[in-house]
Amino acid sequence: MMIMLDLQSETPIYMQLKNKIIEGIASKQLNPGDPLPSVRNLAQDLGINMHTVNKAYQLLKQDGIIHIHRQKGVVINPDGMPEADDSYVTLLKEQLRPLLSESICRGMGEEEILSYCKGIMEEIKKGGDKT
Template sequence: MFIEIKTNSSVPIYLQLAHQLIEGIVRGELKPGDSLPSVRAFAADLGMNMHTVNKAYHYLEEKEFIQIVAKSGVFIQPNGIPGATVIEKQQLKEQMRPLLAEGLVLKLSEEEMVKMLHELVQDIKEGKP
């Protein structure tokens, strides 16, 4: 799996890393039970600070996408990732709301935004940036 970090992005590096790992899970490049590199090894491979990788891992652990097992390693959730809970769906909806409002202010139609959403889903599944 190829990881690309954009240093000029407004998105923090740890989130860029976490989001790319999530996309790898979506595409099946990372499967339940697969191990991820240690924080130290991943940071060295990516040329970034260990604390950044650690923060990304803890973000993913909090979302229950990965499991960190002391002295054993980091694994994609071995039992698979369950579907979204009602609370998680509500949180995603709340996160999308400001973006949709911004689109409406910019005079995008609902149809245009739905089309953009479909395109993004396809890009994620196909591994396009």
């Protein structure tokens, strides 16, 4: 899986990295049990600080998305992604609300917003990144 980061983005690099790994899992480019590069190797490959990679990995570990083993290294959770429980749904709603509110303020209608959501979902399922 090729990870492309936007160093000019307002989104912190560690969040971009976390999001790209999750998207890789969603698009089936990464599967349960697949290894990820070590912190040092990924930082070198991407030309970013090791602490940035470590922060992304720690967030993924906290969310149950990856496991970090001393012998095996970093792997995608062999049991798969955690289920979308009530706390995740609450978080999803909290994150969507401001985006939807701003979209409405900017004159976007429900059908247009849903069309973008559907398009993005299709891109992810096809393994593409059109951002």
